[in-house]
Amino acid sequence: MPVSVANSKIVYDALKASGVRVMSALPETWLVHLIRMAEEDPEMRLIRLAKEEEGVGISAGAHMAGVKSAMLMQNHGFLAAINGIVSFAQLYKIPLLMLISHRGSFGERDPWQTEGGRVTESVLRALHIPYEKLKQPESAARRIAWAQHLAESSLHPTALLLMRELMWEDA
Amino acid sequence: MKRIECLRAIYGRLESCVVVTIMGAVAAELQSLGHRPNFFYLQHAMGLASSTGLGLALCVPKKKVVVLDGDGSLLMNLGTLSTLARYRPANLIEVVFDNESLLSVGGFPTATSTGTDLAGIARASGVSRAWQMNDVETFRKTFDDCMKANELSMIVAKVEATGPAKFVTDLGLLENRFEFSRCVRSYRGE
Numbered sequence: 001m002p003v004s005v006a007n008s009k010i011v012y013d014a015l016k017a018s019g020v021r022v023m024s025a026l027p028e029t030w031l032v033h034l035i036r037m038a039e040e041d042p043e044m045r046l047i048r049l050a051k052e053e054e055g056v057g058i059s060a061g062a063h064m065a066g067v068k069s070a071m072l073m074q075n076h077g078f079l080a081a082i083n084g085i086v087s088f089a090q091l092y093k094i095p096l097l098m099l100i101s102h103r104g105s106f107g108e109r110d111p112w113q114t115e116g117g118r119v120t121e122s123v124l125r126a127l128h129i130p131y132e133k134l135k136q137p138e139s140a141a142r143r144i145a146w147a148q149h150l151a152e153s154s155l156h157p158t159a160l161l162l163m164r165e166l167m168w169e170d171a
Numbered sequence: 172m173k174r175i176e177c178l179r180a181i182y183g184r185l186e187s188c189v190v191v192t193i194m195g196a197v198a199a200e201l202q203s204l205g206h207r208p209n210f211f212y213l214q215h216a217m218g219l220a221s222s223t224g225l226g227l228a229l230c231v232p233k234k235k236v237v238v239l240d241g242d243g244s245l246l247m248n249l250g251t252l253s254t255l256a257r258y259r260p261a262n263l264i265e266v267v268f269d270n271e272s273l274l275s276v277g278g279f280p281t282a283t284s285t286g287t288d289l290a291g292i293a294r295a296s297g298v299s300r301a302w303q304m305n306d307v308e309t310f311r312k313t314f315d316d317c318m319k320a321n322e323l324s325m326i327v328a329k330v331e332a333t334g335p336a337k338f339v340t341d342l343g344l345l346e347n348r349f350e351f352s353r354c355v356r357s358y359r360g361e
Contacts, residue, residue, distance in 0.1 A: 022230070047229075047254065047258060048257065049250075050250025051250050053218070053248070054219070054225075054248065054251055055222075056216070057216070057219035057223040057224075057226060058222050058229075059226065060219075060223050060226060061222070061224065061226020061227035061228075061229075061230065062230050063352070064348070064352040064356075065227055065230035065352075065355045065356060065359060066359055083216065084216050088216035091215055092344060093348070
């Protein structure tokens with residue numbers, strides 16, 4: 001599977017360095033290595049979800065207890081979590097650090113990913129969620145740290161879109 | 172049995188717990204008995220009270236976390252039962268007030284009114300300690316057993332579809348959230 005182990009490691013290490021100790025996740029091809037790294041790390045609490053919206057509640061509970069967390073999901077999972085994001089995280093000023101694999105963009109071969117790929121960014125903008133696209137491994141760690149800082153200082157969700165260039169080796 | 176009677180029966184026990192409620196009648200009735208800094212009322216995001224309880228339970232393992240949920244909310248996120256069963260936080264008690272109704276939006280019947288058994292769904296999801304009950308004394312005794320047990324537990328309390336005249340209280344959402352957060356963080360420092 002040509003998902004980049006090296007770049008997954010860069011992303012994982014940056015989350016860890018940002019103080020993240022709880023991660024919620026739903027499996028998706030591009031996230032397999034990240035989820036495995038979380039599972040194998042005794043300092044990380046990985047919660048495998050049935051649906052992404054649960055992760056909003058878990059992150060909110062962790063935040064109110066003073067523990068930093070991150071949510072790993074596909075963009076369709078982000079779309080499935082929106083009521084939780086709006087009527088919990090945004091209503092109650094809860095920081096969420098969301099790492100969203102951006103399926104359905106240029107290069108996508110799976111027809112079922114394409115509609116989500118088309119609308120993800122406009123939905124993020126409609127929700128006023130600051131986001132950046134992660135493409136280059138060189139700047140990924142710094143951008144993850146910055147997204148985490150902004151989430152904490154603004155008490156608001158921030159998002160990083162994990163792009164094909166970063167996650168897929170034969171892109 | 173009435174929800175307020177159940178709340179009154181366990182109110183004293185909640186002082187030492189981290190408590191998360193759903194919106195509507197549960198939040199308003201618990202506040203009517205007396206707000207405390209360790210109570211968080213999730214006034215929207217139906218279905219996520221138990222997920223919030225899971226996040227809290229994992230991060231504050233020395234405290235009992237009590238979720239006061241409802242049938243309408245839980246039915247919106249039944250997957251949460253499989254997630255709770257997977258991680259089995261020993262310090263989490265999930266109480267579901269099942270009035271078979273979406274009371275705060277006009278009393279429309281939920282699927283528990285036509286036979287859906289939430290305690291049965293919980294057991295089949297892997298929450299082996301899950302019971303349904305109809306009287307306050309059994310509720311109080313079961314709750315006390317759960318407080319002593321070091322195991323994930325769920326209590327479905329069948330209650331009447333009655334509630335307070337109004338649901339909005341004078342406690343601001345953010346005031347509650349920040350006070351609660353400060354309180355829970357102080358427990359981690361203990």
